[in-house]
Amino acid sequence: MAENILIVDDEKPVRQLLEKILKKAGYHCTQAANAADARRCLEDQIFDLILSDIVMPGESGIDFIRYVSKGYPDIAAIMVTGIDNIQKADEALRAGVFGYIIKPFDEAQILISVHNALRQRQLKIENRQYLENLEKKIQERTDDLRESGKQLKEAHVKATRLLASITSIIIALDLEDKIVEWNRCAEKSFGLTRDTVIGKKLSECPIGWETEKVLREIGLCKTSGQRGTLDDVRLTQQNKKERLLGISFNPVLGVSGKIRGVLIYASDITKRRHLESQLAQALKLESIGQLAAGIAHEINTPTQYVGDNTRFLQEAFEDMDRAFKSYGQLFEAVKKNAVTDNIIQEVEKVIRETDLVYLIEEVPTAIGQTLEGVERVSKIVRSMKEFSHPGVDERTSVDINKALESTITVARNEWKYVADMKTDFDPGMPLVSCSPGELNQVFLNIIINAAHAISDVVDNGSGKKGIIKINTRSNGHSVEIRISDTGGGIPEKIQPRIFDPFFTTKQVGKGTGQGLAISHSVIVEKHGGSMGFETKMGKGTTFIIQLPVLSEGM
Amino acid sequence: MKKQILFVDDEPLILQGLKRMLRGLRSEWDMTFVQSGAEALEKMVGAPFDVIVSDMRMPEMDGSQLLDTVKHRYPNMVRVVLSGHSEEEMIMKTVKSAHQFISKPCNAETLKSTISRMFALREVLTQEGLKRLVSRIESLPSLPSLYTQVVELIQSPNSSIKKIGEVISKDLAMTAKILQLVNSAFFGIPRQISNPAQAVGLLGLDTVKALVLTIGIFSKFEQKQLAHFGIETLWNHSIKTGAIAKKVADKESADKHLSDNAFMAGLLHDVGKLVLVANVPDKYEEVIETIKDQNITLNQAEQLVFGATHADVGAYLTGLWGLPDAIVEAVAFHHRPEICLSNDMIPLTFVHIADGLEHHGNGTLSMEAPILKIDYGYLQKLGWVEKIPEWLKTCAENKEEGKNDG
Ligand SMILES: Nc1ncnc2c1ncn2[C@@H]1O[C@H](COP(=O)(O)OP(=O)(O)OP(=O)(O)O)[C@@H](O)[C@H]1O
Ligand SMILES: [Fe+2]
Ligand SMILES: [Fe+2]
Ligand SMILES: [Mg+2]
Numbered sequence: 001m002a003e004n005i006l007i008v009d010d011e012k013p014v015r016q017l018l019e020k021i022l023k024k025a026g027y028h029c030t031q032a033a034n035a036a037d038a039r040r041c042l043e044d045q046i047f048d049l050i051l052s053d054i055v056m057p058g059e060s061g062i063d064f065i066r067y068v069s070k071g072y073p074d075i076a077a078i079m080v081t082g083i084d085n086i087q088k089a090d091e092a093l094r095a096g097v098f099g100y101i102i103k104p105f106d107e108a109q110i111l112i113s114v115h116n117a118l119r120q121r122q123l124k125i126e127n128r129q130y131l132e133n134l135e136k137k138i139q140e141r142t143d144d145l146r147e148s149g150k151q152l153k154e155a156h157v158k159a160t161r162l163l164a165s166i167t168s169i170i171i172a173l174d175l176e177d178k179i180v181e182w183n184r185c186a187e188k189s190f191g192l193t194r195d196t197v198i199g200k201k202l203s204e205c206p207i208g209w210e211t212e213k214v215l216r217e218i219g220l221c222k223t224s225g226q227r228g229t230l231d232d233v234r235l236t237q238q239n240k241k242e243r244l245l246g247i248s249f250n251p252v253l254g255v256s257g258k259i260r261g262v263l264i265y266a267s268d269i270t271k272r273r274h275l276e277s278q279l280a281q282a283l284k285l286e287s288i289g290q291l292a293a294g295i296a297h298e299i300n301t302p303t304q305y306v307g308d309n310t311r312f313l314q315e316a317f318e319d320m321d322r323a324f325k326s327y328g329q330l331f332e333a334v335k336k337n338a339v340t341d342n343i344i345q346e347v348e349k350v351i352r353e354t355d356l357v358y359l360i361e362e363v364p365t366a367i368g369q370t371l372e373g374v375e376r377v378s379k380i381v382r383s384m385k386e387f388s389h390p391g392v393d394e395r396t397s398v399d400i401n402k403a404l405e406s407t408i409t410v411a412r413n414e415w416k417y418v419a420d421m422k423t424d425f426d427p428g429m430p431l432v433s434c435s436p437g438e439l440n441q442v443f444l445n446i447i448i449n450a451a452h453a454i455s456d457v458v459d460n461g462s463g464k465k466g467i468i469k470i471n472t473r474s475n476g477h478s479v480e481i482r483i484s485d486t487g488g489g490i491p492e493k494i495q496p497r498i499f500d501p502f503f504t505t506k507q508v509g510k511g512t513g514q515g516l517a518i519s520h521s522v523i524v525e526k527h528g529g530s531m532g533f534e535t536k537m538g539k540g541t542t543f544i545i546q547l548p549v550l551s552e553g554m
Numbered sequence: 555m556k557k558q559i560l561f562v563d564d565e566p567l568i569l570q571g572l573k574r575m576l577r578g579l580r581s582e583w584d585m586t587f588v589q590s591g592a593e594a595l596e597k598m599v600g601a602p603f604d605v606i607v608s609d610m611r612m613p614e615m616d617g618s619q620l621l622d623t624v625k626h627r628y629p630n631m632v633r634v635v636l637s638g639h640s641e642e643e644m645i646m647k648t649v650k651s652a653h654q655f656i657s658k659p660c661n662a663e664t665l666k667s668t669i670s671r672m673f674a675l676r677e678v679l680t681q682e683g684l685k686r687l688v689s690r691i692e693s694l695p696s697l698p699s700l701y702t703q704v705v706e707l708i709q710s711p712n713s714s715i716k717k718i719g720e721v722i723s724k725d726l727a728m729t730a731k732i733l734q735l736v737n738s739a740f741f742g743i744p745r746q747i748s749n750p751a752q753a754v755g756l757l758g759l760d761t762v763k764a765l766v767l768t769i770g771i772f773s774k775f776e777q778k779q780l781a782h783f784g785i786e787t788l789w790n791h792s793i794k795t796g797a798i799a800k801k802v803a804d805k806e807s808a809d810k811h812l813s814d815n816a817f818m819a820g821l822l823h824d825v826g827k828l829v830l831v832a833n834v835p836d837k838y839e840e841v842i843e844t845i846k847d848q849n850i851t852l853n854q855a856e857q858l859v860f861g862a863t864h865a866d867v868g869a870y871l872t873g874l875w876g877l878p879d880a881i882v883e884a885v886a887f888h889h890r891p892e893i894c895l896s897n898d899m900i901p902l903t904f905v906h907i908a909d910g911l912e913h914h915g916n917g918t919l920s921m922e923a924p925i926l927k928i929d930y931g932y933l934q935k936l937g938w939v940e941k942i943p944e945w946l947k948t949c950a951e952n953k954e955e956g957k958n959d960g
């Protein structure tokens with residue numbers, strides 16, 4: 001079934017352009033010229049997604065989206081606006097927006113954002129349904145429990161078992177925030193045993209999550225008696241692993257209907273987020289399509305000069321043939337001992353006219369460059385094959401140097417106008433067990449990031465090309481890849497955020513902010529390696545990747 | 555003097571390849587090869603070139619920056635892009651600074667013939683001032699009503715390529731520009747297309763939309779109206795000449811391609827007038843006054859004022875923009891077809907006839923009142939003099955039809 005999209009914008013041409021793009025992609029669209037109009041549409045139809053302008057006469061797009069996310073939480077929203085303003089973006093994101101598109105936009109941007117938002121929404125709905133189911137089940141059990149005094153004991157055992165077997169965190173608090181229930185999953189996730197926490201206040205427990213946010217939500221739940229949720233709560237476990245939790249806060253009502261406490265369900269959504277980023281990665285792989293234009297250019301260049309040189313060789317051959325014939329005549333004359341001044345002059349004339357001396361010097365070079373051109377084309381084709389390695393997920397023994405080489409080649413058109421490439425590869429690199437397709441994707445992203453960083457400095461003044469340096473080293477157990485650029489560096493303020501999904505400082509169309517998030521998960525999660533960076537403002541940045549030669553546990 | 559030509563490309567192997575490939579022309583062309591925009595600009599100081607052929611993407615100064623600079627410093631130089639990039643962005647970037655576009659890889663013939671044609675063109679117009687004027691032109695002004703129509707059609711969700719093509723083919727300015735684009739080898743389309751609807755179709759609605767709405771390849775006539783020269787009259791005459799040329803071509807059973815070309819050439823034959831009126835209106839006013847004062851023909855007056863006629867100017871523009879040769883030829887010689895030695899039916903044949911019939915078409919014509927503007931010698935050579943009455947009838951029908959249309 002086609003998704004139903006509501007387009008809200010006060011400018012008719014914008015609405016129509018959006019509708020045209022979306023219709024072509026098979027979505028169903030409805031237009032509204034302002035928020036009031038849009039509110040009416042919401043009453044008549046069910047929508048999956050809203051694309052809304054920010055600045056409109058009447059209610060602003062952001063207020064409208066706030067209204068939507070309260071009343072219609074299942075509708076995803078994307079802001080489309082002419083205002084290029086981080087603050088507004090933040091405000092919009094807080095209002096529950098999935099994406100943010102700045103006018104003017106192009107078709108691809110729209111389609112990618114819509115596709116992403118719809119996918120995110122789907123995942124969110126599924127997750128909620130899952131949680132709700134779970135809650136229902138527990139509620140049923142709890143009801144049973146309350147209902148039959150006879151089966152109390154048995155039920156208690158069941159409930160405990162159930163609580164233990166549930167793979168979500170379950171914590172029950174009384175009105176004073178003292179912990180009354182703490183299941184096995186909670187023990188595991190927080191590294192705190194049931195015995196040590198029961199009876200303690202939640203705020204007193206050393207849990208590495210966003211405590212303030214959680215406590216605020218518990219307070220809200222208690223005062224309002226309403227269910228509340230928090231998405232994407234960060235948890236740093238004791239082993240320093242980062243997890244993401246989706247948490248719901250449920251009021252527990254006594255027989256009288258009065259609140260007795262709060263039940264907290266939290267599920268680990270890290271995996272799901274990874275799934276999402278893998279999906280994103282699938283999208284990324286399509287980005288080879290983006291490289292295609294550059295690769296075509298890389299191939300067009302040698303094709304041009306191979307053609308030119310061959311054409312020259314053809315003409316040169318004709319000239320040489322002429323010279324050869326005239327020498328032939330001279331030879332015949334010599335044999336017959338009948339050499340005349342005429343014949344000699346003729347030979348001289350031909351040599352002069354055909355520029356024979358030049359030809360003899362030039363033809364070998366032309367042949368050499370032709371062969372070089374052919375080699376260049378086949379190298380590109382070979383690299384493309386290696387780069388888009390079939391079976392992305394398959395682990396094989398990979399020659400990292402070669403993988404880097406082919407990534408550098410396919411991406412050449414992306415960096416060559418702004419930077420020179422310097423490589424220093426350890427010839428003794430061992431083969432590394434990994435999935436080459438994914439690894440290439442990581443290298444590609446870092447190289448392109450480097451090119452972008454340099455291009456910003458080049459555009460802003462110096463005009464001179466920068467340098468991208470790639471080193472590899474190995475100590476036998478692990479390998480290290482360092483990719484340095486001479487760009488502007490990463491400002492301290494954004495350093496902690498660059499690995500976040502969808503964090504980008506680039507213009508729409510140039511970056512989606514998924515590159516480093518995906519790279520990080522590929523290197524750390526999938527390959528048990530590490531990934532970090534060193535940076536100095538005004539000097540440049542080095543990304544450092546370490547990979548175990550034999551990745552453990554996979 | 556040998557023709558001076560400058561090649562710019564950041565890839566030295568490309569330059570060497572070109573140099574060898576074009577070696578056969580070394581006695582006619584003086585070729586210089588440089589690796590960057592900065593070097594190119596340096597070379598130009600003191601030693602002007604006739605043609606510059608530049609790569610598009612280069613480090614530091616890219617092709618569009620270079621050609622832009624050249625356009626301002628040396629407007630006379632013919633600017634050609636030779637690029638391996640087909641990205642829309644690049645096309646959009648150079649559409650205004652280059653006269654012609656060739657895509658890599660291109661074969662030797664395409665390159666040689668494009669450049670040779672540019673050189674031949676330098677002879678068509680000898681007035682340096684006029685050359686400079688024409689070389690600078692990015693777009694010609696359209697009739698405001700037609701321009702608005704096209705912009706509206708392009709933005710409307712249910713516009714069709716056919717409709718857009720139809721409106722464009724009523725406007726000489728937009729027709730000329732769209733033919734320039736589609737006939738460039740940049741779009742990977744075989745040369746010599748002479749039908750705007752087909753051209754819009756080949757470029758694709760999205761590209762045309764971007765070109766019109768964001769790059770602004772079309773523009774609107776905004777100059778003050780001249781006292782003695784009506785823009786509408788020029789448009790009327792152009793459209794009618796095109797229509798008659800096509801009618802006569804069809805009557806003489808020309809094939810579809812020739813008949814299309816005849817229409818296009820007819821529409822564009824007086825494009826030189828538009829160039830002059832739009833860019834040097836005061837001088838054109840002077841031309842018209844001179845005609846009256848001295849009782850001479852338009853061509854003579856133009857010669858007096860500019861040292862060239864509107865046919866020369868039009869031919870230079872259409873040639874510079876790489877329009878099909880047959881159209882350039884028709885524009886160049888529409889007043890003096892005898893210059894063309896061929897006895898075949900070519901667009902020029904029909905444009906000359908149609909122009910004569912149309913210029914005269916407002917009065918009543920008879921065999922007794924000879925049609926001054928048609929070259930009888932030329933018609934005689936073709937054996938077509940007897941056909942004139944029949945054509946006149948066709949024209950009259952055409953007029954009737956026009957009336958019925960309102
Ligand atoms: N080498 C670098 N120098 C300076 N800043 C960098 C560098 N690499 C990454 N960054 C910063 O980190 C941000 C996130 O990078 P990331 O690769 O995740 O996303 P992106 O490049 O913006 O978009 P995408 O890779 O999805 O196209 C960038 O927007 C940029 O601000
Ligand atoms: Fe004329
Ligand atoms: Fe005319
Ligand atoms: Mg990136």
